[in-house]
Amino acid sequence: MDAFFISVEFSKLNMPSYKLIYFPITALAEPIRLLFNYAGIEFEDERFDKEDWPKLKPTMPFGKVPVLEVDGKKVHQSAAISRYLAKQCGLAGKNDWEALEIDSTVDTIHDLRATIAGFHYESNEQAKEEKEKVAKEETVPYYLERLDAQVKKNGGYFIGGAVSWADLTFVGLLDYLNFMMKKDIVEEYENLKQLQKKVEEIPAIKRWMEKRSGAVWP
């Protein structure tokens, strides 16, 4: 019994200390937060005010967030951080081939995000209108149809009939994508809708979503 306690304490002492730094919103940090919760790893969820960003930006590698601080070492890029956490909780695939399929799907989800962000953040009014039209009428449905078919083909998840960090990435990003698209983008896609439901019903994710604060980009 003593030995058991010693081993628990020892493993706690060896757990790195994690701090996630981001705006007080979901968006790019939310897949990471879902993964921390799924993995049962404690982390400090530091959310800074938007007006503090110009002061904080020069302290971040490549001036971008989310940033994860691991024992004080800063690392950025949300997909890279998510993959790192996914490896620690068995969500990164059973073998290298599955890891490849998951990575490919995650990058495709980020391509979909980039398409939507492409018109949302466009500052030139005419270009914004052109991009929004193509995105809404062509590119976004193109991606969603194929992602929906992929989930249907793979037993209700993106890869291998089991939950992976590709699923958590998609569900984590959804309200940000919905916000930019001004609609529920999975509404007409039954398999993606069911996937969202299943992920949100995972007990650790459900608990997190009930207690989390932070709207999407204001």
Added chain:
Amino acid sequence: MDAFFISVEFSKLNMPSYKLIYFPITALAEPIRLLFNYAGIEFEDERFDKEDWPKLKPTMPFGKVPVLEVDGKKVHQSAAISRYLAKQCGLAGKNDWEALEIDSTVDTIHDLRATIAGFHYESNEQAKEEKEKVAKEETVPYYLERLDAQVKKNGGYFIGGAVSWADLTFVGLLDYLNFMMKKDIVEEYENLKQLQKKVEEIPAIKRWMEKRSGAVWP
């Protein structure tokens, strides 16, 4: 001796057959080609004519290339494919932390590429001009300064003082980036310039670059 030959034959029989499908250019396929060559893995380098693309596009997952066919199974996303190959030849980091640093750097290199492609492919003339100005005067130098400093800090490579697939990704993409920027973008960045030289002098890479065909995007 017999046993040795049997084992070699057996391992050859078990090698997957690889076909890389892309336009007859370097660009997004070149990091993958460098990795195949570095790893000493045979692959079919299928390059289709630009006019055949409309016919081929519907046969590709998510309508994009490069696509890798592994024993007939198609997978896309150049970074995901590169990571898969990097694992097979020891270029994906010594541990999960190094893998995270490599992944983060690769995504940053692709952010740099997206910045440059952002103005290069912009169809709205006024937006193109605005984006090109910001990219050339601010964003691109911002990235290159930090990438250069990272190489300086890490013993002449992006991560851990040794070659990784982040280095091969950067060097593989360089002539595509230079083409869109209409200049040698590492010219003023001594550490990136030395990195390019070192990677291009790796015997397997050197042999490939001497025999490869294909210009950048025409």
